[in-house]
Amino acid sequence: xxxxxxxxxxxxxxxxxxxxxxxxxxxxxxxxxxxxxxxxxxxxxxxxxxxxxxxxxxxxxxxxxxxxxxxxxxxxxxxxxxxxxxxxxxxxxxxxxxxxxxxxxxxxxxxxxxxxxxxxxxxxxxxxxxxxxxxxxxxxxxxxxxxxxxxxxxxxxxxxxxxxxxxxxxxxxxxxxxxxxxxxxxxxxxxxxxxxxxxxxxxxxxxxxxxxxxxxxxxxxxxxxxxxxxxxxxxxxxxxxxxxxxxxxxxxxxxxxxxxxxxxxxxx
Amino acid sequence: xxxxxxxxxxxxxxxxxxxxxxxxxxxxxxxxxxxxxxxxxxxxxxxxxxxxxxxxxxxxxxxxxxxxxxxxxxxxxxxxxxxxxxxxxxxxxxxxxxxxxxxxxxxxxxxxxxxxxxxxxxxxxxxxxxxxxxxxxxxxxxxxxxxxxxxxxxxxxxxxxxxxxxxxxxxxxxxxxxxxxxxxxxxxxxxxxxxxxxxxxxxxxxxxxxxxxxxxxxxxxxxxxxxxxxxxxxxxxxxxxxxxxxxxxxx
Numbered sequence: 001x002x003x004x005x006x007x008x009x010x011x012x013x014x015x016x017x018x019x020x021x022x023x024x025x026x027x028x029x030x031x032x033x034x035x036x037x038x039x040x041x042x043x044x045x046x047x048x049x050x051x052x053x054x055x056x057x058x059x060x061x062x063x064x065x066x067x068x069x070x071x072x073x074x075x076x077x078x079x080x081x082x083x084x085x086x087x088x089x090x091x092x093x094x095x096x097x098x099x100x101x102x103x104x105x106x107x108x109x110x111x112x113x114x115x116x117x118x119x120x121x122x123x124x125x126x127x128x129x130x131x132x133x134x135x136x137x138x139x140x141x142x143x144x145x146x147x148x149x150x151x152x153x154x155x156x157x158x159x160x161x162x163x164x165x166x167x168x169x170x171x172x173x174x175x176x177x178x179x180x181x182x183x184x185x186x187x188x189x190x191x192x193x194x195x196x197x198x199x200x201x202x203x204x205x206x207x208x209x210x211x212x213x214x215x216x217x218x219x220x221x222x223x224x225x226x227x228x229x230x231x232x233x234x235x236x237x238x239x240x241x242x243x244x245x246x247x248x249x250x251x252x253x254x255x256x257x258x259x260x261x262x263x264x265x266x267x268x
Numbered sequence: 269x270x271x272x273x274x275x276x277x278x279x280x281x282x283x284x285x286x287x288x289x290x291x292x293x294x295x296x297x298x299x300x301x302x303x304x305x306x307x308x309x310x311x312x313x314x315x316x317x318x319x320x321x322x323x324x325x326x327x328x329x330x331x332x333x334x335x336x337x338x339x340x341x342x343x344x345x346x347x348x349x350x351x352x353x354x355x356x357x358x359x360x361x362x363x364x365x366x367x368x369x370x371x372x373x374x375x376x377x378x379x380x381x382x383x384x385x386x387x388x389x390x391x392x393x394x395x396x397x398x399x400x401x402x403x404x405x406x407x408x409x410x411x412x413x414x415x416x417x418x419x420x421x422x423x424x425x426x427x428x429x430x431x432x433x434x435x436x437x438x439x440x441x442x443x444x445x446x447x448x449x450x451x452x453x454x455x456x457x458x459x460x461x462x463x464x465x466x467x468x469x470x471x472x473x474x475x476x477x478x479x480x481x482x483x484x485x486x487x488x489x490x491x492x493x494x495x496x497x498x499x500x501x502x503x504x505x506x507x508x509x510x511x512x513x514x515x516x517x518x519x
Contacts, residue, residue, distance in 0.1 A: 031356055031357060145375075146374075146375050146376065147375075147376050148376060149365075149366070149369060149372060149376040149377065149378065150369060150372070150376040152358065152362065152366070153366035153369045155356070156353070156356050156358050156363065156366065157347070157352070157366070159321065159345075159347060160345060160347060160366070160418070161366075161369065162321060163319050163320075163321070163340055163343065163345045164341075164366075164367065164369055164370050164422060165337075165340070165341060165370045166369055166370065207357065210357065211357050211359070211402035211404070212357050212358075212359065212402075213357045213358065215357075216357050
């Protein structure tokens with residue numbers, strides 16, 4: 001049986017861990033409308049991967065530091081810039097990617113398959129990667145659990161939160177840093193380029209069925225696990241790329257459910 | 269009588285554009301002040317400056333004799349309800365409770381006392397029955413009451429309302445001003461609006477704002493002032509609304 005192979009067990013564990021992080025953080029990305037800035041964060045993370053490969057460290061570990069740093073910078077400039085916030089995010093997006101490619105080009109000797117960082121390859125996830133993903137999930141879980149009401153108030157009405165002396169800039173940067181950690185978790189599963197899909201699709205699916213943020217988080221976590229397991233299974237059986245298969249299943253499921261819901265609403 | 273807001277020689281530039289110029293204003297603890305002016309006249313900017321969300325280009329603002337950032341803990345802010353994201357997955361109770369967020373413990377949990385205070389605020393606004401309803405399912409008037417309840421749950425000594433009567437029908441507007449009148453016995457109120465209809469007969473004092481500010485104390489505004497503010501004559505008489513006349517601006 002395929003389940004006996006270590007690589008397959010690792011793939012399942014990585015998929016589930018990624019789904020948990022996406023369920024929690026993706027819900028905030030969707031309700032707080034952070035989709036575009038999350039795109040910037042995830043692409044800038046590629047700079048960290050390139051730097052890690054160049055320095056000869058685990059690229060995921062370097063990507064953690066790099067993307068938390070770049071998401072903080074993004075957070076600050078997006079709040080301090082009075083206009084053209086999207087232009088600045090787009091610039092960081094491209095600079096991060098370009099820096100990653102540049103560093104990889106500078107790296108002497110053999111460079112592992114670039115495509116596996118861009119598009120993910122869940123079947124090559126190592127035990128060390130899984131350990132990193134587990135730690136990041138624990139950090140995300142603790143931060144969100146201990147600040148739940150503050151995140152809710154902040155996400156719903158940032159201006160009012162500021163008037164009630166919530167440290168809004170700090171909260172915003174913490175939230176973006178958690179997005180950065182989630183992106184790092186997603187790198188080995190679906191890759192940098194497809195990370196956006198899993199940050200948004202499970203949460204968007206969940207939002208079709210609930211009006212409570214707490215339920216949305218739990219439901220999108222469950223949807224994410226289902227998408228992951230289906231995607232990994234199908235990609236393995238049909239010998240297709242795992243990241244793309246997972247994203248296609250998530251995207252198509254979301255669109256079908258959205259269509260069904262619209263039809264039901266129309267008929268009522 | 270103690271003044272709770274004191275604004276001295278305040279100017280504010282947005283980029284190269286001067287939005288507010290040389291504003292002077294004092295608000296006392298039993299005031300019910302209406303600030304009226306056209307869209308783009310700097311009303312919302314003035315509110316944001318009072319709340320410490322913006323920093324003055326020139327001049328000083330004192331809120332409860334402190335800086336706006338320190339004094340705003342005594343202010344209940346009611347933003348324009350038309351700007352609220354109604355798709356947000358949050359219910360009425362959670363919105364009202366969020367007025368207590370800076371009283372929470374290290375895990376940001378609300379205490380029994382917080383719940384009592386926010387329940388009282390919902391009771392005052394008559395929205396207890398809606399507490400578990402997601403905000404997208406409320407009418408405009410209900411949503412506005414939710415935002416006022418959230419402001420009341422901060423236990424404010426000053427209530428600041430931004431365009432509270434936009435998109436509300438005349439009857440609801442009259443009821444709303446009657447309600448504010450009751451509230452004004454317990455706290456100071458400042459509201460800004462571009463709506464010149466019912467406001468003048470319900471508030472205690474009026475200031476006109478359009479880049480500069482003219483304070484009219486307790487009397488009424490002549491039509492000429494409105495012409496100057498809005499660039500055209502405005503009908504000041506509404507059905508059932510007593511009509512007041514204010515002194516002309518000095519300059």
